[in-house]
Amino acid sequence: MxxxxxxxxxxxxxxxxxxxxxxxxxxxxxxxxxxxxxxxxxxxxxxxxxxxxxxxxxxxxxxxxxxxxxxxxxxxxxxxxxxxxxxxxxxxxxxxxxxxxxxxxxxxxxxxxxxxxxxxxxxMTREEIAKKVTQQDKKGMNQAKKPSTEKGEKEKGEDEPSKFHCSNCGAAMPKSMVSLLKKSDSAFCEACGQKFKMEGGVPYPVE
Known part of the structure; x- marks a missing residue:
């Protein structure tokens, strides 16, 4: 070799x-x-x-x-x-x-x-999956209820009386009327129809 x-x-x-x-x-x-x-x-x-x-x-x-x-x-x-x-x-x-x-x-x-x-x-285990799906369902239900609740509270707040009263009939002005006075030139009393204008943050009757 x-x-x-x-x-x-x-x-x-x-x-x-x-x-x-x-x-x-x-x-x-x-x-x-x-x-x-x-x-x-x-x-x-x-x-x-x-x-x-x-x-x-x-x-x-x-x-x-x-x-x-x-x-x-x-x-x-x-x-x-x-x-x-x-x-x-x-x-x-x-x-x-x-x-x-x-x-x-x-x-x-x-x-x-x-x-x-x-x-x-x-x-994830099947128990964790079921828990996750349940949480997602609850979250979706809460989100669906939230807008209607907020809307209801808003409408309820607008229907509540304000600190102002009509100088003609004495009825309390609802907050919706005061809000309308702030946004526009004039508004009318829902009870007697008296016309009001907002001056300096206070509603005054218009003859």
Whole structure:
């Protein structure tokens, strides 16, 4: 085996090259050594870059295949939900919003399975989903009631009597009349029809 290696080296001319190198002067040996080292370093660097490029290509191909598989699984899972799980879940939970939240939560689980770096804190239990949907329903009901309550309070406030009274019949002027006097030139008493104008923040009768 050793003889085969030596014969191969001699065949390639390395032996004669080595003999020529030993026969050179010291400065020439140093220069040639530096050149050979630089060439080997450059060769190794390019070899590393080539291998790194192949690794990136294979990694990209693997990621694309995994993404395609993920999309196929999502499509099949969605079809199963539409035709089988959603009808059953609707009759079980009696809330379409709860069924939708469970579906979205299941999609997150599949995403984390294929791409583990996804945020795992987005996963919720079914109890948490039901609680979230209930809170959303209560929030929507409160927002729906709030405008009507505010409107009712506003109308109630306008119907309340103000501190002013009609100088003709003595009836208390409602706040709506005082507000109208502030916005327009004149207003009439709702009880007797007396015309009033606002001067200095106080209603005065107009003859």
């Amino acid at each position: 050793i003889q085969f290696i030596l014969s191969t080296v001699n065949l390639l001319g390395f032996s004669s090259m080595w003999q020529n190198y030993l026969a050179m002067e010291t400065p020439e040996k140093v220069i040639i050594g530096i050149v050979v080292f630089a060439l080997l370093a450059t060769l190794l660097y390019f070899l590393y870059r080539i291998l790194d490029g192949f690794a990136a290509i294979f990694k990209g191909i693997f990621w694309i295949l995994k993404l395609i598989l993920f999309v196929i699984v999502i499509i099949l899972f969605s079809v199963a939900w539409v035709f089988f799980i959603i009808p059953f879940g609707f009759f079980r939970y009696q809330k379409f919003a709860t069924v939708v939240e469970i579906y979205k939560n299941s999609i997150r689980r599949l995403k984390i399975f294929f791409f583990p770096k996804s945020e795992k804190d987005l996963i």
